[in-house]
Amino acid sequence: xxxxxxxxxxxxxxxxxxxxxxxxxxxxxxxxxxxxxxxxxxxxxxxxxxxxxxxxxxxxxxxxxxxxxxxxxxxxxxxxxxxxxxxxxxxxxxxxxxxxxxxxxxxxxxxxxxxxxxxxxxxxxxxxxxxxxxxxxxxxxxxxxxxxxxxxxxxxxxx
Numbered sequence: 001x002x003x004x005x006x007x008x009x010x011x012x013x014x015x016x017x018x019x020x021x022x023x024x025x026x027x028x029x030x031x032x033x034x035x036x037x038x039x040x041x042x043x044x045x046x047x048x049x050x051x052x053x054x055x056x057x058x059x060x061x062x063x064x065x066x067x068x069x070x071x072x073x074x075x076x077x078x079x080x081x082x083x084x085x086x087x088x089x090x091x092x093x094x095x096x097x098x099x100x101x102x103x104x105x106x107x108x109x110x111x112x113x114x115x116x117x118x119x120x121x122x123x124x125x126x127x128x129x130x131x132x133x134x135x136x137x138x139x140x141x142x143x144x145x146x147x148x149x150x151x152x153x154x155x156x157x158x159x
Contacts, residue, residue, distance in 0.1 A: 010120070013088070021093040024124050024131030024158045035083035035117030040071060042111035048075040071109035076148050080139050083117040093157035095130060103150035107141065114142040122151065130155050 010030025049058030053072035
């Protein structure tokens with residue numbers, strides 16, 4: 001994974017221990033967290049695509065401009081969600097998801113890729129009893145190329 005993947009400012013949430021869930025007051029813009037990595041196999045791409053996105057570009061690669069099959073965007077998003085749901089989301093005093101903004105898939109995910117997930121808090125917008133937590137979600141491959149980029153908004157509890 002590239003050394004510059006984590007931003008220089010903010011706290012590394014992977015080392016933050018508040019003794020319980022993170023409430024809105026525990027987080028601030030610039031905080032960041034590495035979510036680990038996942039290996040993407042040819043078989044996994046084909047199985048996912050066969051069930052959820054059965055296009056040739058995901059199943060057999062015939063005529064693919066990428067020279068091979070690629071993971072679908074839905075598969076790529078599911079891989080990120082799996083990492084975030086194991087490492088970041090359970091640590092939040094989460095009330096509900098609110099949405100996703102500007103999802104981009106800048107580079108394809110090819111068989112044999114290793115993907116690294118990362119989040120960076122971009123805003124904590126308090127309301128009377130809750131807060132909207134906005135974070136940038138990114139995933140890069142083993143070469144450091146971005147394969148997924150979006151902003152997520154979740155509602156978190158306040159103390």
